[in-house]
Amino acid sequence: MAIPMMSLPKAGLARLPIPPAMLALGAGVLMVLSFAPFSLFPVAMLAMAIFHQSLVTASPRSAFWRGWLFGAGLFGFGVFWIRISLNEFGNMDAWVAHLLTALFIAVMALYSGAAGWLVRRLDPGPAWVAPLILLPGSTVLLEWVRGWLFTGFPWLSLGYGQIAGPLAGYAPILGVHGLSLLVALSGGLLWCAIRWRHRARIGAGIALAAIWIGGAGLSAVDWTEPSGPPLRASVLQANIPQAIKWDPEASLMIGETYVDLTLEHLDSDLIVWPETALPDFLHQVRAPLLDPLTEQVRAEGAELVLGLPVMDLESGRYFNGLLAIGSQEDLYAKRHLVPFGEFLPFKSWLGPLVRLFEIPMSDFSPGDDRRPLLSVGAHRAGVSICYEDVFPAEVIEALPEAAYLINVSNDAWFGDSLAPPQHLEIARMRALETGRDLLRATNTGISAIIDHRGRLIDTLPAFVRGAVTAEIQPRQGATPFSRFGNAPAVGLALALLLLGGRHNIRRLLQSIFSKWAR
Structure with a gap:
């Protein structure tokens, strides 16, 4: 019997006494622990669940800034080493190297900010759309854009942290962006398994387990000879x-x-x-x-x-x-x-x-x-x-x-x-x-x-x-x-965004065209 997700209660997780902005920043810092040399790959799923929790009550504008804080935590902790090449080997004054590194981190965090904005701007309301459709879609689409815009900076794509985990089995099929999609989806399912009740909670847990068990099974496949x-x-x-x-x-x-x-x-x-x-x-x-x-x-x-x-x-x-x-x-x-x-x-x-x-x-x-x-x-x-x-x-x-x-x-x-x-x-x-x-x-x-x-x-x-x-x-x-390269993973991410936010996308386009017509 199908469960009407629109009416699912949101009890099951007490409201965390931590401000949403701090949740977003902490989730970004936590995400770094999934990458080498820490390689705590399950942490990525938890970080995405916490990130989504920070967006739940946000307006689109607030969601952008919370997304930016997530990115600031991710890149601020994850790639601050850029200042070493500028200062120690590029003969740049320390304060200039630190300033430029901070500016770079702030710019890279804009991609996560845009992902947060998309989640809240396109969310039509049903409890399952944002964590399971819009969060994976926006995360991967913006991650992919970050990988080529202005020559690209694909470092710390979420999927890299899964190289030693079960999700790695999907890499020969979907590539690193496909793994990022599964990380974000897993985070959404974890959030649902905590927030939802009864059969819905069990269903989210089963879906999450199926994704990870499926990856473990695919890890045994030899695609080349x-x-x-x-x-x-x-x-x-x-x-x-x-x-x-x-x-x-x-x-x-x-x-x-x-x-x-x-x-x-x-x-x-x-x-x-x-x-x-x-x-x-x-x-x-x-x-x-x-x-x-x-x-x-x-x-x-x-x-x-x-x-x-x-x-x-x-x-x-x-x-x-x-x-x-x-x-x-x-x-x-x-x-x-x-x-x-x-x-x-x-x-x-x-x-x-x-x-x-x-x-x-x-x-x-x-x-x-x-x-x-x-x-x-x-x-x-x-x-x-x-x-x-x-x-x-x-x-x-x-x-x-x-x-x-x-x-x-x-x-x-x-x-x-x-x-x-x-x-x-x-x-x-x-x-x-x-x-x-x-x-x-x-x-x-x-x-x-x-x-x-x-x-x-x-x-x-x-x-x-x-x-x-x-x-x-x-x-x-x-x-x-x-x-097939990145096309399947990126195409799926785009399809999720269009599917999950189709009604609000239509309204947004109509608003833009009406203003342009004036």
Whole structure:
């Protein structure tokens, strides 16, 4: 017998004596605990339930500010490490770095504010629509927009915190935004299970359990299959301090360090160096370093992939490159650059403010490679350089040709903070979404070898010099996510918003058109 949700009583949860604004802020801070290095994945569901509770009695305007507070807690706690790159390595005064970081956090929190506003502005009234329809829809739609608007900042998408939980089973189908949708829906169901009574409460609990049990079941599915024999792979981590990385006097020492580590692992089929492992341009190190190293690597039957800057001598432009040497040579130039870290957007508008950003090598040009593929020996690898791996739609452009994935990075910019474990978590999600093993080489850590289920085969801790060696399995085939990308998750989020708020959307549009007609 169907239960008329419109008449469901809201008893069952005493009104919390905490002001709604504090609830929203606390929920955002709590959400950070679901991400690495804490990895308390069930906390995300609780945080979304608390966030929704803060919106229950709000007007649309109040809901916007409560949503903004949720985002301020999430980003304020989760990405405050941005100030390290600005202050300690960007030569920016501490007060300026803190001010700009706070401004960035305030802007990122606007997306959560907009999600809160949508929930209350479109809520038609039935008790189940806001937590189960509008909350998941608005959360994911705004999260997706945050991932591409103004070059995008997809960090701390809610689904990343589920990489070690049952919901991860949905990642090869729906991707990280699909997991975010399920996190928000789970939070809504948890809220309903607490607020509602009798059979409605039981129904919400059953639905919640079904989602999580279904994810656990899907985790056992292999969406791709092995292709050829395994490869012995080594990932090198030289642990070069960021403070000396770009010092010309350290260049020789850096090159010798990587060569020595490479010679120690020539029994591997594949060796990977980090992003810009060599601080000199390709044309400067080819003859004295890379040509003899190529001969040694080739003689041992190995392949070497290394990061270094590459200059176009005709145009003077330079690129963040990834070079494969050994049986053949191939080059990939980074396509998705980091604003202010690798290029300076709006230089003509910012004027003298540009001088605040004294970051070395901060004027790269984007590469024009059509797809992120690199030929490495007998295989093609799907490659990403640092920040590129946070854009799943770009990573899957390498499939189905890519037999495995490579990500090289330099997280030394962010010191001993939450950033390295968060970035490793993102790389694990890319492996899981694509059904491919992934090699992750970083300058100061955390370097890792990850299997096609997103599990860590082995890691090298931060600020340790050494290497990680393990077998990886080239694979073929495609997961549903690698075929369809973000479209199913984002389409579902949009459909939920349109379905849940259809009546109020119509009224809102009519109001806008009537004002325009005047």
